[in-house]
Amino acid sequence: MTSAPPMQDLSVSLVLIAMLGVAAPLAARLLDRVVKIPIVVFEIGLGILLGPSLxxxxxxxxxxxxxxxxxxxxxxxxxxxxxxxSTIRGKxxxxxxxxxxxxxxxGIGxxxxxxxxxxxxxIIGIALSSTALGAILPILRDAGTSTSPLGIAVTALGAAGEFGPLIAISLFFSGRQVGIASVVLVGFxxxxxxxxFFASRARHTLFHAQVTRxxxxxxQFAVRSIMLILSALVVLSMVLGLDMLLGAFAAGVLWKTxxxxxxxxxxxxxxxxIDAVAFGFLVPIFFIDAGIDFDLAALTSSPATLALVPLFVALLLIIRGLPSLLASPPGAPPNEKRALILFGATGLPIIVAVTAIGxxxxxxxxxIASALVGAGMISLLLFPLMALRQIRTRLRTDARPG
Structure with a gap:
């Protein structure tokens, strides 16, 4: 039996990935009344189901x-x-x-x-110190708490939990000595x-006028400009031997400015x-591809390896969650502190990226890579839901007549 030509394999994969991209939100919607599961979990899970693992x-x-x-x-x-x-600067x-x-x-310890x-x-330390800001911010917005003291604290945690790991990846896995990598990183x-700075000082009147027109x-001048800024900073970071995600993150900050x-x-x-291009096209492919590359056989090869999943989940709570309390707003009640621990310990994108490097x-x-990704999936599935329950409990308490 002859194998399918490479182009045929690519065609089948593209159609099936597109199909999974459509199936994931439908599955999330189907279960929405029972339990709110982040769509990312479905994308990775469906990738595992249709990928080589199953x-x-x-x-x-x-x-x-x-x-x-x-x-x-x-x-x-x-x-x-x-x-x-402007909301998270300072303390x-x-x-x-x-x-x-x-x-x-x-985490390194x-x-x-x-x-x-x-x-x-x-690698393990970076994975366990990450926070999935991109997944948490929409949850905070939907709950109406993104601008509250708790929301500001969670945003600060997420910024540190995404930008910090990117710096660590660029320092330790750039292929250079740490001293040289540090100089290059500081330069970037x-x-x-x-x-x-200069973007914040300029008025960009002509640029904004072209965007409006x-x-x-x-x-689509705005979208084309985004792709230019994103590509330029990603390529610059790669040329400098830094992680490309550092350039992507910087491009987002520059565009906002x-x-x-x-x-x-x-x-x-x-x-x-931006949401249409990101979450309607490119981001789902990343998570589905992560599921396709997920090595389920390696994870289930031994009870010891499988036991790493709950261990890493617990370590996310201890290693990432507990230090998150440092960002707790003054006078925060216990419910909000528990929510802060859970939001801070929610991680997946950095875990997927850094374990792929490792x-x-x-x-x-x-x-180990699959166990870390599995723990990240569980954290994304459970921790935000548990955190929202803590917030809603507080809101119900405040709403009761005194």
Whole structure:
């Protein structure tokens, strides 16, 4: 029996990935009345189901992997674009950063206890110190708490839990000595900071006018400009030997600065277009591809490897969740503190990205990588729901007549 030509394999994979992209929100909607499950969990789960781990209907190809890289870059662009630095600057950001440093140190320490080799320990430390800001912000908005003191604290935690790991990845896995990598990283941060500074000072009147003129035409100047800024900073970070997600995150921050003085209505339209490109096309491919690459056989190869999943879930709560309390608003009630722990311990995108690096470079086994990703999926599935329950309990208590 002859095997299918590569182009046929690609065609089948593309159609099936597109099908899964449609099936995931339908499945989420079907179960919405019973339990609210993040769509990301369905995307990864369906990728596992149809991928080599189970049915074997979809295989990763170079083209789908490239689309997945664009997807994760777009995810971090959106994260950088959504952070309102004016609300988290000062104590919220400083306390969140301090909590992340503690989490990273504790995570690396736990890594040394679990795996041999410093590189593997750092991979585990970065994974356990991450926070899924891109997944948490929409949840906070839907709950109406994004601008509350708790929402500001969670945003600061998420910013530290995404930007911090990106810096760590760029320092330790750039292929350079840490000293040289640090100099390059500082240079990139300074360059980006200068660009953001001048962008914040300029009025961008002609730029905004062009955005307004083309919002509803085939020119789509705003979207094309986004792709230019994103591509330029991603390529710059790669040329410098830094992680490409650092460039994507910086591109989101820069775009938000450029559009800060644009008409509010135009900003909302552009945000809608960004969401359409990101969450309607590229980001689902990233998570589905992560499911396709998920090595279920390695995870279930031994009881010891499978037992790592609940262990990593517990470590996320301890190592990432507890230090998150440093960012707790003054006078926060116990319910909000518990919610802060749960939101801070919610992680997945960085876990997927850093374990892929570790697996590709032979630093960690496929079993450990799959256990970490599995723990990240569980955290994304359970922790935000549990945190919302804590917030709603507080809201119900406040609503009772005194």
């Amino acid at each position: 049915l074997g209907w979809i295989e990763s190809t170079r083209f789908t992997d490239t689309l997945a890289d664009f997807g994760v870059a777009m995810l971090f662009f959106v994260a950088g674009n959504e952070i309102d630095f 919220p950001a400083n306390r969140a950063a301090a909590g992340w440093i503690i989490s990273l140190a504790a 736990a890594g040394f206890l679990l795996v041999p080799g410093p590189e593997a320990a750092v 941060v300074v360059l980006t900071g200068v660009a953001v 083309t919002l509803h035409t085939s020119s 450029v559009m800060a003085r644009a008409p509010e209505e135009d900003r909302k339209v552009v945000e809608t277009k 697996r590709d470079q032979g630093l960690i086994s496929s079993g």
